[in-house]
Amino acid sequence: MKIIARNIKDTEKLGKIIAGCIDKGTVICLDGELGAGKTALTRFIAREFGVKENIVSPTFTIIKEYEGKLPFYHMDVYRIDSEDDMYDLGYDEYIYSEGVTVIEWADLIKGILPEERIDIRIKRIDDDKREISIEGKGLIFEKLARELNNENTFD
Numbered sequence: 001m002k003i004i005a006r007n008i009k010d011t012e013k014l015g016k017i018i019a020g021c022i023d024k025g026t027v028i029c030l031d032g033e034l035g036a037g038k039t040a041l042t043r044f045i046a047r048e049f050g051v052k053e054n055i056v057s058p059t060f061t062i063i064k065e066y067e068g069k070l071p072f073y074h075m076d077v078y079r080i081d082s083e084d085d086m087y088d089l090g091y092d093e094y095i096y097s098e099g100v101t102v103i104e105w106a107d108l109i110k111g112i113l114p115e116e117r118i119d120i121r122i123k124r125i126d127d128d129k130r131e132i133s134i135e136g137k138g139l140i141f142e143k144l145a146r147e148l149n150n151e152n153t154f155d
């Protein structure tokens with residue numbers, strides 16, 4: 001499905017809806033050019049999910065752990081050289097844990113993404129407007145899709 005976020009408020013709303021659907025083991029994959037809004041959306045999801053700390057994107061930290069309703073793992077794999085390197089960082093333990101994982105630039109490790117996941121692609125239309133496509137597989141994705149279908153913010 002595709003939605004249009006007219007501004008950052010709409011992206012925040014989307015983040016809140018996502019936060020309301022995710023659960024143990026959910027993996028959310030974010031793609032889209034530099035500055036598309038991957039970290040912004042991650043921040044909104046995290047905040048609504050009970051993460052008190054502010055999510056930042058330190059250039060050389062691939063995986064950051066936060067504590068929300070459940071452990072919340074934020075990965076930015078932009079600088080990863082190979083999928084194998086992810087395993088060295090404990091990738092497996094994170095995605096198959098009880099926590100929630102959000103992965104920026106997930107396309108770069110598409111060979112090792114779990115089958116059940118939510119794929120979100122953000123496209124910059126102008127300074128404020130974003131086209132956001134959401135696909136996925138599994139119960140959590142289906143729940144999110146239902147919630148978004150019942151939501152008229154993005155019409």
Ligand SMILES: Nc1ncnc2c1ncn2[C@@H]1O[C@H](COP(=O)(O)OP(=O)(O)OP(=O)(O)O)[C@@H](O)[C@H]1O
Binds near residue numbers: 037057129130
């Ligand atoms: N509707 C919107 N949704 C998301 N971000 C928006 C929107 N409108 C404006 N922005 C701005 O766009 C910028 C997005 O930056 P952000 O760091 O989230 O991008 P990113 O995709 O994580 O980039 P990078 O690839 O460098 O990690 C922020 O400054 C944010 O305020």
Ligand SMILES: [Mg+2]
Binds near residue numbers: 038039040057076104
């Ligand atoms: Mg980012």
